[in-house]
Amino acid sequence: MPLGILSVSAMSLDRCLMSRFRQDLFTGTDIVKMIVVMSFSAISLMLTAVAPDYNAYPVSPLIYCIPILLAALWFPRRGLLVTTLLVAGFVLIRVYLSVLGFAIDLVMTGLHTMLFLWVFGATMLFSQSSHLTLSRCRQIVEDTRDAKFLCDPKTLQLLCVSRRCADILGYTPQELVGIPAEMFWADEADRARFIEEMRREGYIGNMEVTLWAHNGDAHMVLLSCRALVPENLFECTVVDTGRLLGENAELLQSNGRLMELIQQSNDIFFMQDGSGCILHFSWLRASEHGLSPDDLIGQGVDALLPPDLAAQHMEQVRKVIAEQKHACYDLDLVIAGTRRTFSVTIAPYSGAEGALTGVVGSARDTTEMRRQKLACRQMSWEVDQWKGVVTTISHELRTPLQPLVGYLRMIIEDPGYYGLTKETETLLKTCLECADQEQAVVERAVELSLLTMDYVDLTVQDIALCDLVGSVISGGEYDQVAQICNEIPKSVHILGDPERLSMVVDGLVSNAVKYNEPPEKIWIRYAGSNENHYIMVCDNGIGLPEDIIESIFEPFYIGGAGRQNPKGVRTAPGLSVANKYVHLHGGEISVTSTVGEGSTFTIRIPREV
Known part of the structure; x- marks a missing residue:
């Protein structure tokens, strides 16, 4: 115990x-x-x-x-x-x-x-000596968060001043020590009333006085003082009402801007008390629907909503007041013969004394937003259906082409075994080239269809460019059919989606290998500026005529379809797909070429993707 x-x-x-x-x-x-x-x-x-x-x-x-x-x-x-x-x-x-x-x-x-x-x-x-008393009180006054000062009751000489009080008057605390307080009174009548009240009552509460600051400005303050009888001192607290008035003016100005914003908004703003009586109603489009906000003030919500919806709304209001938590719900109602959907948000609010008064809320017309969502769902469904159609068509087109291409290639590779004449062999080679070109068109059509229908979300990260190019070369086995020089410095890093950029480099290197002549040489180089990275893929191939350079990035341009890819090399994306991936990074692909000497494809990627 x-x-x-x-x-x-x-x-x-x-x-x-x-x-x-x-x-x-x-x-x-x-x-x-x-x-x-x-x-x-x-x-x-x-x-x-x-x-x-x-x-x-x-x-x-x-x-x-x-x-x-x-x-x-x-x-x-x-x-x-x-x-x-x-x-x-x-x-x-x-x-x-x-x-x-x-x-x-x-x-x-x-x-x-x-x-x-x-x-x-x-x-x-x-x-009882004032010096000893001051030593006891000095620490309290100097450490306080309020604006305070201590003064001698007889002379009103300042003995100790807090920093906040000194800031109000524009001095340092040390500068004010020893100065009579009467020097700061702008009105002699205020000073006389202060002395009289303190001598008679020993206390003054929130007396409005004007004090002179160091720069000559007049400060309206509330002065509260009490007599410390055992210490024989006056302890005074100062409240800068000028600052409070300024803050109040800023608050009123902010409130005015808020009301102006509310009045210009298409949303509905309202306030209700606990019984559901409308205290405030604001809607920019109220007049379009035959509503008068002033007429709704003081009425119940049933003056605005049908009985069933009014009951639903009041149920939410009572729930918010009881749980003191905000709530969100949707209301479907007919306005001027048109069904509209409103998303309503209500929250409890308290009065000046802190007591729960009612609810404040907003309602936003989400009819068009809902229609757009439904349209997006419909479009998504249609895209899924189109994907299925593309997949089916590509399968139906590939099925007859694959055996046709395979048998033609087998016959042409050994014409003597099959007893072909030169004329027949030439005709079959032409058929194989056409079949290869048709197969390439089918593959490109499927690839572009899927690419244009799907949303491409780039995963941007730091990439070691030399390593990325090296993995593309080794993964595609391009170094086995051509002499490839990776001249990109090890220190080069860029920002981008590694998977998409690998496909871009793969497409350009594959293109350089495919359209090359012995001795097949390819150089991959790098240059940089303050704003961009430049990746160059150079070859000593057949080159491109000027009249087709602009066409090679078109979706269905197929050049030299009869040429064979290196054995074991996976199919690389076309230049149109590569160009799209580079555009998604904010860059572009440019070409310079000389027929018979080779081509240079330059990828520009911004430093900030």
């Missing part, structure tokens, strides 16, 4: 200390002072108790003077209480020792008690 009482007392003391800290009633320095006083008090009482064992009778009473003196100096209002407790403890211990049989001089006990009281009285008289 004693431990429980001690725990409760400790908790109560902790709450009291925290409360006093928040109120700036004492600081951390005061805590240290309390600990010092309590420590010396405990030492004094313990020395008195053990004095018979150590023959410390002459010394132990003198120790009491230390906590008494410190308490009287540091805590004048509690000094008498501390002295009384110490004297009572001293007397009780001496009486207890006497009962135990120790030789106790009662006369000396009385003299020591009188000494303690004399020390307390003398210290209290000495502590």
